[in-house]
Amino acid sequence: MITMLRDIYSVLWVDLRFLRRHWLRTLGTSLVNPVLYLVAFGYGLGGGISFDGYSYLAFVMPGIIALTAMSSSYGGAGLKLHVDRLFYRCFDEYLLSPISLFSLAVGKTLIGVVRGLISTVALLAVALVISPTLIVSPLFMLVLVSSCFVFSFLGVLIGMWAKSHQDMTTFSTLVILPMTFLSGTFFSLSMLPDAVKAVLYLLPLTHSSECLRAAALGQTFPWTSFFGLQIFGLIFFVGCMWLLKRASV
Numbered sequence: 696m697i698t699m700l701r702d703i704y705s706v707l708w709v710d711l712r713f714l715r716r717h718w719l720r721t722l723g724t725s726l727v728n729p730v731l732y733l734v735a736f737g738y739g740l741g742g743g744i745s746f747d748g749y750s751y752l753a754f755v756m757p758g759i760i761a762l763t764a765m766s767s768s769y770g771g772a773g774l775k776l777h778v779d780r781l782f783y784r785c786f787d788e789y790l791l792s793p794i795s796l797f798s799l800a801v802g803k804t805l806i807g808v809v810r811g812l813i814s815t816v817a818l819l820a821v822a823l824v825i826s827p828t829l830i831v832s833p834l835f836m837l838v839l840v841s842s843c844f845v846f847s848f849l850g851v852l853i854g855m856w857a858k859s860h861q862d863m864t865t866f867s868t869l870v871i872l873p874m875t876f877l878s879g880t881f882f883s884l885s886m887l888p889d890a891v892k893a894v895l896y897l898l899p900l901t902h903s904s905e906c907l908r909a910a911a912l913g914q915t916f917p918w919t920s921f922f923g924l925q926i927f928g929l930i931f932f933v934g935c936m937w938l939l940k941r942a943s944v
Contacts, residue, residue: 702794706802707809710775714810725770725814729763730821736881749828749912756822756829757908758880760815764842765900767814769871772807773850777863780854796939800851800932807847808840815839828912835910838921842903845924848931849899855938874900879908896920899927 714721736755780786789799822829857863878900884892895901902920909916 699795699798702798703802703805706789706794706799707805710803710806711809713775714806718813721771721810722813722817725763725767725810726817728766729759729814729818732759732762732881733821750826753826753828753912754883754908755881756826757911758878758904760818760822760839760911761842761878761900761903761907762875762880763818764811764815764839764903765846765874766871768807768811768843768846769850769853770807771810771850772804772847773852773854774863775806776803776851776854777857777860781857781860790939790943796936796943800935800939803851803854804844804847804932804935807850808843811843811847812840815843830911830913832910834916835907838903838906838910838924841921841924841928842907845899845903845928845931848928848935852931852934852938855935855942874898879904896923899924902927 733756736751736759776786819831823831853863853866857866877895878898879895880900884895884901884905887895902917902924905917905920906924908914
């Protein structure tokens with residue numbers, strides 16, 4: 696157990712050093728999109744509008760936090776791994792080292808979790824200033840950390856799968872971008888037909904948004920979505936392990 700934890704930290708330590716040198720730039724770039732969404736949707740389109748009994752600003756803020764967790768965790772884990780594999784070509788050194796594939800997968804995932812938490816906590820601090828009615832409970836933080844893990848596993852999975860920079864761009868365009876706008880981040884899924892809702896519940900961001908919104912607004916917590924989020928994380932982790940085993944052969 697101690698050896699496994701040491702191996703995980705050894706993998707994480709390399710990326711932490713990079714993050715320490717560039718933390719201000721990382722934080723600034725990761726907050727650009729959420730702040731723009733907040734201004735455009737929260738203040739611009741939703742100013743003075745009530746939504747499900749809440750101000751639209753209070754309603755949309757948990758969705759933007761979920762979106763930030765996705766983009767920061769996915770990009771923090773996936774893009775760094777992808778660049779290391781295809782540009783610097785240093786990832787093979789990990790595969791040749793006496794580190795278990797489990798430790799390697801978790802270590803590469805944790806840097807995405809760290810970056811996701813840094814971005815979301817900074818955004819959450821802003822959210823509590825402009826919308827103090829939000830509830831930051833232990834359940835809210837549990838969902839937030841779980842979301843960062845799920846999307847970090849997805850980032851590692853796609854970072855290992857992509858054969859070129861074009862593959863990463865294609866996945867972001869066809870999967871990440873639609874999730875950004877269709878997963879209940881900016882609107883309530885109750886407004887949609889049942890068939891459309893069934894499709895959108897196949898997206899992990901939908902479950903993250905539902906859980907964070909319920910926890911932040913004091914609504915009935917959707918445990919089904921929470922467990923669904925964990926299932927997505929397990930699927931992504933199994934995919935990571937499978938690709939790492941193929942790469943190590």
